[in-house]
Amino acid sequence: MFSFKDELLEKVDEELYGEYDYYISESSEGKILAVVLHFEEPEQDLISKMERVGLAYIGIRESRPEDWLKNIITEPFEMIPGVIVDPEDHELEVTNGKIVLKIPQGLAFGTGLHQTTRMCALLLKNYLKPGMEVLDLGCGSGILAILSKKLGAGRVVAVDNDPLAVEVAKENATRNNVEIDVRESDLFSNVDGQFDIIVSNIVAEIIIQMLRDAKGFLKQNGLIIVSGIITQKLSLFEGYQIVEQLVMDEWNALVIKI
Secondary structure: OEEEOHHHHHHHHHHHOOOOEEEEEEEOOEEEEEEEOOOOOOOHHHHHHHHHOOOEEOOOOOOOHHHHHOOOOOOOEEEEOOEEEEOOOOOOOOOOOOEEEEOOOOOOOOOOOOHHHHHHHHHHHHHOOOOOOEEEEOOOOOHHHHHHHHOOOOOEEEEEOOHHHHHHHHHHHHHOOOOOEEEEOOOOOOOOOOEEEEEEEOOHHHHHHHHHHHHHHEEEEEEEEEEEEEHHHHHHHOOOEEEEEEEEOOEEEEEEEO
């Protein structure tokens, strides 16, 4: 656990986004960051990283279920207009063509709460046409792949280099009654075929690495939807053909044509 001042919030997101489970709470002396580690000893690299950007290390404590329950959402919520995320399998009456995604909060990144996930979802809803083939690169929980299928996509492939994420994405696909090809892959290393849309909600530096090889996996006139880009990293994307840009707080999502 770490303490920090409000002005460091953006830096905290930049350093931890997509790599760790974490939540932030308020105290009388400022904000408290709790990073959830799934082993007993504190991770020294993480402590050093947070101290370098100005956070004060408080210590480590064993997490209890009630700690998580105070910081997670269990009720259904509207991720974007027309798309509802249900974390706990409620019996929902779906009307007016709304889509329900059953995505419990867990160890894999991607629950529908973060701005970057919401922006990717908005762009998928705008650009995906029925029958299109979609690749979700760095799928985490599989939320964007599942949404793609429910929006009418044909073939959907979801890949992640984290074996845990792969298992979670498979479970979530089953939970949502959709057929998705989920694979373990480091970027394109275990991907075949071409796609109408590649969607990737990861971090800016890895997105740039991905873009170098993406053209061979895109169909003619295919598009790339990316997010996880903090405003300070937008300059990395100069020179790319940006079709559309969305901004939420310090986060950016881009539609790129290459």
